[in-house]
Amino acid sequence: MMSKSDLWTIRPACVRDMDVLADIYLRVRRITFLWVDPGDFHAADFVIHTQGERIFVCEDRNGVIAGFLTLWEPDDFIHMLYILPEFQGFGAGKALLAALPEWPNRRYRLKCLVKNTRAIAFYRTLGFKIIGDGSSPEGDYKDMRLSGG
Template sequence: MTWTIRPPRAEDQEMLAEIYLSVRRETFVWVDPGKFHREDFAAHTNGETVFVCEHENGGVAGFLSLWPADDFIHMLYISPDFQGFGAGTALLQALPEWPQHRYRLKCLVKNRRAKAFYLAHGFRVTGNGTSPEGDYEELSFSPA
């Protein structure tokens, strides 16, 4: 598939919120799904730089949100229909100065698929902690 990475448009907000909500509910099965709400997307990306991944037919496949001040990847979510086809990789590659720049993120320990994705893209475990959704590991990407 061919991916286009672009800034979000006003008309994307509903789809981005739906992807965020549905993927969280499907992935974080150990968390009460009632704790996730459509409004979370706007609140959780406030002040962040959002990158939208659009598939070749023009629909939104997913997004990445970045807190630029800390080079922190806050979220990377791909609609289940597009997982495994390179959308996540395209989003990482669209980050400023990728792969010559250092980035970090937190990944829930129970989210094994996401952790495998990040490790396959050069991230390494550099710390750990606990959040309301469970234990997490901090992963860092450092240029070779």
Template sequence: MNWIIRAPERTEREDLADIYLTVRRETFTWVEPSRFRHEDFFTHTQGEIMWLASTPEGEIAGFMTLWAPDDFIHMLYVSKEWQGKGAGSALLRALPDWPHQKYRLKCLINNSRARAFYLASGFVSTGTGTSAEGEYDEMTFFAE
């Protein structure tokens, strides 16, 4: 797939909020679904740089956000029907200076598919912690 990676238009933010809500409810099955709300997206992405991945036909497959002051990938979410088709990898490649820049993220340990994706993408576990959604691995991509 030839993914188009770009900044979202203001009118597309609702679509990204839909993806954020749906993927969290589908994936984080150990968390009460009512804890996730549509408006979370707008609160959780304030001040972050954002990219979306779309098909050449314009269908949005997913998005990624970066908290630039700490080179911290805060979110990378891909709709279920597009998972495993390269959208996540394309989003990572869009990061400034990838793969020559060090990046960090947190990945919930129970999210085994995402954890496997990050490990396959070159991230390594550099610590652990606990959040409201459960235990997580702190993961770091060390620049080449």
């Protein structure tokens, strides 16, 4: 499955993407989650944290990977959505979400760290509602669900 817009191409991840995706995961966590010791994040985390997940890649017109989304399909759970800072604010995250099966009619869920206020605002503008609270080693989070189209 491939999805194209004027700016973005969304496609399934392949083996040759894994090092780039692991780097994005590491870099974005280190610059976003400033309240966590950057030494707690490791390059090997990506492979471990995405085990069994479906991975979508977002590329710009030049084939540069801007970010990715991972989905735990059994629960319609969006586990990760990471966009490099230089590509944030240009629709890459929305393009990744729009490429999900039956978007926006399926009731996708995600967890978003409370301190990541920018991400919470982003998800709310797309129709996600806060349905609960929790805590993780990185901090407290909001459990959010797409209200469905």
